[in-house]
Amino acid sequence: MDRELSSTTIKANKRKRIWQISAAIALVVFAILGFRSLITPSISRAEIRTAVVENGPVIATLTATGVVVPENEQVITSPIQARIEQVVRSSGEQVQPGEQILLLDRSFTQLAYDKLKDEQQLNQHKSVQMRLQLQKKLNSLESQLEIKRMNVKSLQARLDDEKYLIKIGGGTQEQVKQAELNLKIAQQELAQLERDIASERALLKADEQELGFTLAMQGRSIEELERKMEQAEIRATSPGVVTWVKNEVGSNINAGDVIARLADLSSFKVKASISDTYAEQLQVGSEASIRVGNTDLKGTIATIEPTVTNGTITFYVALPSEAHKLLRPNLRVDVQVITATKPSTLRVKNGPYFSSATGNQVFILRNDEVVRVPVTLGVSNPDFVELENGVSAGDEVIISSMKEHEHLKKMKLN
Structure with missing residues (x-):
């Protein structure tokens, strides 16, 4: 129970x-x-790099690659086809006007010079011979001319006599006609001879002019070769430093080949190149920043080449004179072309995140979490990125790459 x-x-x-x-x-x-x-996904604090949002200026720039080149550089070319006989000055040596840099073997040009001199002397002899031959011919024609003139006078006298005989009844009309015919023939022959002499004189003058032109051209060619042989002793025409020289003794070079470069290292400029997609944003006179090591130098775009080569545009940046202590020829530098300036805005340090992220969003740290927030990215440069909205000053933003996590809205921070 x-x-x-x-x-x-x-x-x-x-x-x-x-x-x-x-x-x-x-x-x-x-x-x-x-x-x-x-x-719940998580991320380690050691895996990320962050920066704090702050107020400050952001200067928008285009990044270009550049190389320092002398502002004034003289390119020395070979005046003749020759062989390098001696290198007098090497790269890096300073030279003054008149100092020799290279010595070229002038034997090939000397042969051409001697041949041209011989041809000139031959033409001078031909000119003398032609003048003598034509003068001889003219003398013969002039002698014939005098004879013809005397013959015409004789025939004229004969005609006058025949007319007088008819008048006194001692001659015939046929004899007068014959005398007139003989006179006309002699006069025609005289006129033809005078024309032949005039033609020969004109021919002599033309041949002399032609030979004169030939001799004058040969004279100029000889003077040019003489000048080129003098220039074969390659000398500096202005003070500077030899930045490059063809130092292969015994090598053959052609006329016009570059054999040395002479630069004035008291002033420099930067030769920069950038993709042609930014062509419309490049303007002569725009400011540019040249980064040499940890130093930024200010400059301005001086010239822009009009042609596009392999998808790139080349432009030159002029630099202030006080910057030259940091510069060396052929020094590689980063060039930032300034396109816009924001004097005061929200900014954060640039980092790998902004070059790999897709869309307008950033990851910020809130307590022990990483939260994705939408933002509007503004202008940027290699140092800072403008954040127009979505964050506040003091927010801690991840600037390291988040490519593997960009689809997540929230993560734990370990």
Whole structure:
């Protein structure tokens, strides 16, 4: 037979049931929290690099590659086809005007010079011979001319005599006609001879002019070769430093080949190149910043080449004179062309995140979490990026690459 439980036992059983239910609920809660901690993504603080959002200026720039070149550089070319006989000055040596840099073998040009001199002398002899021959011919024609003139006078006298005989009845009309015919023939021959002499004189003058032109051209060619042979002793025409010289003694060079470069190292400029996609943003007179080591030098775009080569545009940046102590010829530098300036805006240090991220968003640190927030990215340069909205001054933004996590909205920070 069942007995009724006491109130004490009932209360004890009730408390036991409550504890059991509480323990079960706690286990369920702990299980849920543990599972969530297992499936919630996280990132280690050591894996990321951050920067604090601050107020400050941001200067928008285009990045170009550049090389330092002398502002004034003289390119020396070979005046003749020759062989390098001696290198008098090497690269890096300073030279003054008139000092020799290279000595070229002039034997090939000397042969051409001697041949041209011989041809000139031959033409001079031909000129004398032609003049003598033509003069001889003219003398013969002039002698014939005098004879013809005397013959015409004689025939004219004969005609006058025949006319007089007819008048006194001692001649015939046929004899007069014959005398007139003979006179006309002699006059025609005289006129033809005079024309032949005039033609010969004109021919002599033309031949003399032609030979004169030939001799004059040969004279100029000889003078040019003489000057080139003098220039074969390659000398500096202005003070400077030899930046490059063809130092292969015995090698053959052609006329026009570059054999040395002479630079004035008292002034420099930067030769820069950039993709042609930025062509419209390049303007003569625009400011540019040249980074040499940890130093930024200010400059301005002086010239822009009009042609595009292999998808790039070349331009030159003029530099102030006080910058030259840091510069060396052929020194590689980074060039930043300034396109816009924001004097005061929210900015954060530039980093790998902004070159790899897609879309306008950043990751900021909030307590122990990393949260993705939408932002509007503004102008940028290698140092800073403008954040137009979405963040506040003092926010800590991740600037290291987040390419593997950019799809996540939130992560735990370990």
